[in-house]
Amino acid sequence: MNPKIITLDGPSGVGKGTIAIMIAEYFDYKYLDSGSLYRSLALALFEKNNNFEEVLNNLDHWISDISIEFHYKKGEKARIFVNDKDYTEKIRTEKVAILASKIAVDKRARDMLEKYQRSYIEEPGLVVDGRDMGTKVFLEANIKFFLTATVEKRAERRLNQLKDQGISANLPNLKQELLLRDKADTERLISPLMPAKDAIIIDTSDISASEVFDKIINIIKRNKIYE
Numbered sequence: 202m203n204p205k206i207i208t209l210d211g212p213s214g215v216g217k218g219t220i221a222i223m224i225a226e227y228f229d230y231k232y233l234d235s236g237s238l239y240r241s242l243a244l245a246l247f248e249k250n251n252n253f254e255e256v257l258n259n260l261d262h263w264i265s266d267i268s269i270e271f272h273y274k275k276g277e278k279a280r281i282f283v284n285d286k287d288y289t290e291k292i293r294t295e296k297v298a299i300l301a302s303k304i305a306v307d308k309r310a311r312d313m314l315e316k317y318q319r320s321y322i323e324e325p326g327l328v329v330d331g332r333d334m335g336t337k338v339f340l341e342a343n344i345k346f347f348l349t350a351t352v353e354k355r356a357e358r359r360l361n362q363l364k365d366q367g368i369s370a371n372l373p374n375l376k377q378e379l380l381l382r383d384k385a386d387t388e389r390l391i392s393p394l395m396p397a398k399d400a401i402i403i404d405t406s407d408i409s410a411s412e413v414f415d416k417i418i419n420i421i422k423r424n425k426i427y428e
């Protein structure tokens with residue numbers, strides 16, 4: 202039996218992480234948050250050298266001793282480690298997200314993380330979320346979703362997520378940061394953020410996470426993906 206692959210792409214704040222975990226739990230599949238890999242790599246590099254121009258000029262050198270591990274177990278919070286140190290909480294700030302989008306334009310960084318992402322394919326299946334899961338890394342996915350929402354709704358959701366994690370932020374700044382990150386992610390030359398040609402697009406602006414989840418599960422069942 203081939204492991205099934207379900208991809209969820211989209212910009213920040215559309216709810217893809219929450220929904221991806223709900224789907225993974227439902228089918229008992231593995232789950233991978235590819236954004237957390239970009240965030241961890243960016244933060245680990247920044248901690249070594251905060252001059253990103255220098256880092257990008259000699260990435261092979263700076264990246265060589267960085268090893269990233271993403272762990273997910275059903276019913277538990279996903280955790281991410283860099284060289285065995287727990288980075289789960291500290292990668293969640295918008296500052297780290299911006300660093301991640303700077304690293305994300307680099308082919309060498311993307312290639313390294315792509316290899317790691319593909320090593321996650323496992324029976325009975327994998328649910329992955331990110332920006333280029335359906336357009337680049339898992340072209341062969343059994344079903345691909347692209348989630349969208351208005352920037353106002355996305356900023357509100359990010360604000361609540363950050364509050365829950367004890368991180369303070371303000372709505373206008375957050376909205377501005379999301380728009381800048383969207384621009385960087387959609388306009389970059391390599392693996393830009395866009396729906397795959399065969400992706401099913403779902404606007405999550407006015408529906409709850411459980412309604413999005415129900416919609417996706419119905420589509421997956423209708424397409425007989427999980428059998």
Ligand code: C5P
Nearest residue numbers: 213235236237239301302305331332333
């Ligand atoms: O999803 P998240 O907001 O954690 O991603 C942080 C940044 O990492 C994104 O803004 C994007 O620049 C980069 N990223 C990417 N490709 C992915 C996942 C994330 O380029 N598959």
